[in-house]
Amino acid sequence: MTHRSRAVNSPRGFSAVAIACGVLIALPLVALVIRVPWSQFWLSLSSDAATTALSLSIRTSLISTSLAVVTGLPLAWLLAHRNFRGIAIVRALCVLPMVLPPVVGGVALLYAFGTKGVVGSALNDWWGVRLAFTQTAAVLAQYFVAVPFFIVVMESAFQQFDQRLAHAARTLGAGAWRTLVTITLPVVRPALIAGIVLTWARALGEFGATITFAGNTPGRTQTLPLAIYMAFENGDDQALVLSFVMMTVSFVALVLLRQHWISALKRGGQ
DSSP states (O other), X not given: XXXXXOOOOOOTTHXXXXXXXXXXXXXXXXXXXXXXXXXXXXXXXXXXXHHHHHHXXXXXXXXXXXXXXXXXXXXXXHHHHOOOTTHHHHHHHHHHHHHSOHHHHHHHHHHHHSTTSTTHHXXXXXXXXXXXXXXXXXXXXXXXXXXXXXXXXXXXHHHHSOHHHHHHHHHTTOOHHHHIIIIIHHHTHHHHHHHHHHHHHHHHTOOHHHHHHTOOOTTTTOOHHHHHHHHHHTTOTHHHXXXXXXXXXXXXXXXXXXXXXXXXXXXXXX
């Protein structure tokens, strides 16, 4: 049965409020586009500071996203299929970085993995490993704030997955890993793609936890958001150019994600 969209009369005043909301959201973005110094766009974007920060951001965000997929996929599966005492607490802890102020996440990471941290002190004393204020710290900061997005998306996808398909595969002799790889993951692929892109976009734009835990050393730990902050503090128009780049990347990611979200919802409703 096909469902046709029908016009619905909205409550009086809703249209005006909706327009006002749209304007409040769009106006800052439009203002940013207007103020970009287009005559200096490529010069600003191709500077050593910008290219280095962009390269570092892409590298660290891809690593942190890969780490999120490898670790977040099993956790999401367990949260979706296992019911144990304290699962609500575990789920809350997994989602908590999404709502924490990023700088709080950076402080927490510093006291966990810094040279005087709970784990960092042992790493430093026993093996001479220093994590804070390194590129590894930037990866950990991005992972910490971004992995909850992947877990939430994939837990929902696994919950909506029709378990009869997996049971049928197991009945035909497929092992747990083969069922996961050949049946479950292909079915939840739209959600998987959406989760990966969302996680990557969040990692790419991370600022607060990164500057607190990894620092802001140009050429070493200065990612693109940190370079924007420094350029803005110095009154450099390069901040506008780099901000436009970040905004464009996020916008394109969201537009591309739309179809994957729709496909995921359709599959879940079947």
